[in-house]
Amino acid sequence: MLKILKYSFYDLLRSKWTLIYFLFFLLITQGLLYITGDEAKTIVGLLNVVVILCPLIATVFGTVNFYNSREFTELLLAQPLKRRDIFIGQYLGMTLSLSIGYFLGVLIPFVIHSITYTVDYSVLSILLFVGVFLTFIFSALSFLISLITDNKIKGFGLSILTWLLLALVYDGMQLFLLSMLDNYPLEKISLVMTFLNPIDLSRVMLMLKLDMSALLGYTGAVFNKFFGSSFGYAISLSALLIWTVIPVYFINRISMKKDF
Amino acid sequence: MIQFQNIYKSFGKLEVLKGVSAGVDGGGITAILGPNGSGKTTLIKMLLGMVYPDKGEIMFNGKPIKKEWQYKNDISYLPQIARFPENLTVTELINLIKDIRGGTPNEQRLIDLFDLDSHLGKKIKHLSGGTKQKVNIVLAMMYDNPVIVLDEPSTGLDPIALVRLKDLVLEERAKGKNILITTHIMSLVEDLSDEILFLLEGKVYFRGTIPELKDFAGEDNLEKSIAHLLEHKHAENIKV
Amino acid sequence: MIRLVYILLIVLSFPVLADTHIVCSDCHIGKVSNAVDMSERGDTIIIKSGVYTESLIEIDKPLTIIGENFPKIKAKNGEKIFHIIGDSVTITGLEFMEVTRSFTEDRAAINIQGGDYISIINNRFTNTFFGIYIAKSIGTKVIDNRLISNNRIEMNSANAIHAWSSKKLTVENNYVEGHRDGLYFEFCDNSIIKNNHSYRNLRYGLHFMFSDNNKYKNNIFEENGAGVAVMYSHHIEMYKNQFLNNWGQSSYGLLLKEIKDSKIHYNLFKGNTKGIYGESAIRINIFHNDFVQNGWAMQMMGSSEQDTISHNNFIQNTFNVSTNQNAKNYNIYEKNYWSDYNGYDLDKDGIGDVPHRPVKFFSQVLGYTPEAIILLRSFFIELLNFIENIVPVLTPENLKDLQPMVKQIDNDTVSKHI
Numbered sequence: 001m002l003k004i005l006k007y008s009f010y011d012l013l014r015s016k017w018t019l020i021y022f023l024f025f026l027l028i029t030q031g032l033l034y035i036t037g038d039e040a041k042t043i044v045g046l047l048n049v050v051v052i053l054c055p056l057i058a059t060v061f062g063t064v065n066f067y068n069s070r071e072f073t074e075l076l077l078a079q080p081l082k083r084r085d086i087f088i089g090q091y092l093g094m095t096l097s098l099s100i101g102y103f104l105g106v107l108i109p110f111v112i113h114s115i116t117y118t119v120d121y122s123v124l125s126i127l128l129f130v131g132v133f134l135t136f137i138f139s140a141l142s143f144l145i146s147l148i149t150d151n152k153i154k155g156f157g158l159s160i161l162t163w164l165l166l167a168l169v170y171d172g173m174q175l176f177l178l179s180m181l182d183n184y185p186l187e188k189i190s191l192v193m194t195f196l197n198p199i200d201l202s203r204v205m206l207m208l209k210l211d212m213s214a215l216l217g218y219t220g221a222v223f224n225k226f227f228g229s230s231f232g233y234a235i236s237l238s239a240l241l242i243w244t245v246i247p248v249y250f251i252n253r254i255s256m257k258k259d260f
Numbered sequence: 261m262i263q264f265q266n267i268y269k270s271f272g273k274l275e276v277l278k279g280v281s282a283g284v285d286g287g288g289i290t291a292i293l294g295p296n297g298s299g300k301t302t303l304i305k306m307l308l309g310m311v312y313p314d315k316g317e318i319m320f321n322g323k324p325i326k327k328e329w330q331y332k333n334d335i336s337y338l339p340q341i342a343r344f345p346e347n348l349t350v351t352e353l354i355n356l357i358k359d360i361r362g363g364t365p366n367e368q369r370l371i372d373l374f375d376l377d378s379h380l381g382k383k384i385k386h387l388s389g390g391t392k393q394k395v396n397i398v399l400a401m402m403y404d405n406p407v408i409v410l411d412e413p414s415t416g417l418d419p420i421a422l423v424r425l426k427d428l429v430l431e432e433r434a435k436g437k438n439i440l441i442t443t444h445i446m447s448l449v450e451d452l453s454d455e456i457l458f459l460l461e462g463k464v465y466f467r468g469t470i471p472e473l474k475d476f477a478g479e480d481n482l483e484k485s486i487a488h489l490l491e492h493k494h495a496e497n498i499k500v
Numbered sequence: 501m502i503r504l505v506y507i508l509l510i511v512l513s514f515p516v517l518a519d520t521h522i523v524c525s526d527c528h529i530g531k532v533s534n535a536v537d538m539s540e541r542g543d544t545i546i547i548k549s550g551v552y553t554e555s556l557i558e559i560d561k562p563l564t565i566i567g568e569n570f571p572k573i574k575a576k577n578g579e580k581i582f583h584i585i586g587d588s589v590t591i592t593g594l595e596f597m598e599v600t601r602s603f604t605e606d607r608a609a610i611n612i613q614g615g616d617y618i619s620i621i622n623n624r625f626t627n628t629f630f631g632i633y634i635a636k637s638i639g640t641k642v643i644d645n646r647l648i649s650n651n652r653i654e655m656n657s658a659n660a661i662h663a664w665s666s667k668k669l670t671v672e673n674n675y676v677e678g679h680r681d682g683l684y685f686e687f688c689d690n691s692i693i694k695n696n697h698s699y700r701n702l703r704y705g706l707h708f709m710f711s712d713n714n715k716y717k718n719n720i721f722e723e724n725g726a727g728v729a730v731m732y733s734h735h736i737e738m739y740k741n742q743f744l745n746n747w748g749q750s751s752y753g754l755l756l757k758e759i760k761d762s763k764i765h766y767n768l769f770k771g772n773t774k775g776i777y778g779e780s781a782i783r784i785n786i787f788h789n790d791f792v793q794n795g796w797a798m799q800m801m802g803s804s805e806q807d808t809i810s811h812n813n814f815i816q817n818t819f820n821v822s823t824n825q826n827a828k829n830y831n832i833y834e835k836n837y838w839s840d841y842n843g844y845d846l847d848k849d850g851i852g853d854v855p856h857r858p859v860k861f862f863s864q865v866l867g868y869t870p871e872a873i874i875l876l877r878s879f880f881i882e883l884l885n886f887i888e889n890i891v892p893v894l895t896p897e898n899l900k901d902l903q904p905m906v907k908q909i910d911n912d913t914v915s916k917h918i
Binding site for chain 1: 872
Binding site for chain 1: 271305308309310311312329330331332333335337339341342344345346347348352356357359360361399
């Protein structure tokens, strides 16, 4: 598996995609730091960029890359290799190269910033961490969708739809549901709904660090109490991990049965 | 060496293979022929474990290949479409296969044979279709394996390269290897094949040498014989 | 007769003529109460360091009571200690202890009932129920005292400095911690409250009702249960105070209720769940304040009218301004700095060319559905905020700053020093 990973990784590391991903985050982070001159504001600005665009780019890229490397996959399939190694290796190679692009793109401007200013790495590390997780999750989802859907356009459409659903529609539905059911205690429902969407979960994990004051009012205190505790944090991390492992599990399962 | 035992396969509603049984053994070149969509590539892919049969079993060296992968160490495979990771150079691609398969391949001889030296440092995406196919051939043939499977090997090749390919295949046959080949170029079949496996309607419609085929069809030319088989099938269908 | 009064005045004002009584455990006056009983008008009582357990001591004449090295005055049976009904009493340098809670009377270490011009200066109060209780007093000064309790339950606790129906009070430089309300004022007019630090009190840091024409400035109200409440009053001036980290479900930096014609200038509101919450706050000038990192910088209900909010800095608050549903806006917002302003200033006059709407769609949604807070900063919500900004549906159309400042205003609140 390591061999496949290595080759996919190098291939993508040198492809324009990883470079674009890297430069994109580098420019945005550097730009925000330059305009605001303040790392806290920069992280607030980056929050939605990371939480929305990491999944989108991972989705688009995951799909495009899967279909583009179909022949390479076939070449590998004819080699004396286990199928699992081929697919998981390719997935890891792709998602790792993207993650590194993202990670360095965001980190480098902060490191430069830290030469002259003090940087609070506790929020930054959550931001970096969450972005990497989202890249892993959405690469896996798009990889899985592409694996199931032989038609390139259909696969692409489905992947984007998945992203749209989780990034936008889901929150709309949640808001609708909460406002419809406002006679019931809704904290648990919204807590559960948050865990069922990795984008929401990532956002909430960051929000807790950025909007403490607001969260301590109203029902916010309930969420704050839950996510703020080390138990809540462990649960959140496990949820993100599960969100990564499940699509990867299905990638493995479906690739075992699929004809090429 | 290779046994297809009563293979069935359908893709959705389309039944491609309906009980194919055939064996290849003892060396020599077998050409798998048939109209488009007759399941030639499917059969080859099944041998390589890329497509799974709905029913039936494939044996390699007397063992079923289901869920196995080590046996592929004994097969050199040239896929139909030569597309590789675009950002790797030719050398890196060769090294990738060497890395995966291990052992001691002899790629240099093939690189010389197909004049690829000047292309080694180029990225795959900058290569022409013909050059890509040459790289494809190098990758497939650089190992000394008892079984060789060539799916449309002539695609995009210039005449010189085609001649060299033919020589190469004949050389391998001389070593007593089992070679499976699919192609649309009849001259290639005529020049190379010891035996023809003709697939039609999801079954083995004919199996034998070229003279036997000509006999069977009642024609003195291979191309015409094939055409005859197809027409014959057509006539049969009307009868039914 | 006039001459007699004249002579009496001279006699009274001449300290040499007044006696000084020393109290210590092995002196012949061993109790504070004895010394008070023996004293004449204008006498001075000096209490040497030691521990004195005292029952109720009533003071009905001008006296000066001075503690050396903070002698400890313990309440016998936990009852109140000083009960002052005379005028011009000065109490300084004492430490009061062990006044226990009572549900039937307002027990205080120092209880002023009607005495005027009392000075309570530089004393310590440790776990007293009420610390200083002032009723019907004029011109009383409470300065440099430390009142610390460790109460946990609001119902079992009382106020550190409690003033009722009094005038011209000065409450200055006191530190109050762990009481129900840090400072409590009801029916108190023309008073000054300054330089006090009210920290971690269970209910309000400052509780202020039916008290007009008062000033409070340079106070720090920090981490109190419900922040500061100013209610049912008019002509209040609040200058240069700091409202810090008042967190909680119904916690405010500053709660304004039924308050009129007042000024809130140069204050710092930082890290509060709600910076200012205004209900029927009329004709209030809110100028030159800094609102930093609050959940809601200002929540102004529709009943608040004719207020002017100008030259304030709104920096990194989750929400800057919110109001109740379908409220109309009768307040003026102008020339404030909003850190989330994204307009431009083409003519470079320091004022943004595009008006800023500080009320977000989402903060209005939270009025209906507080649980939706979990969607804060969601892309979907940001999208709705954006649309609402263009086509206002839930937010008052005319609530906008027509002249938003492009650069942060130098308001000289303490924020830049911390």
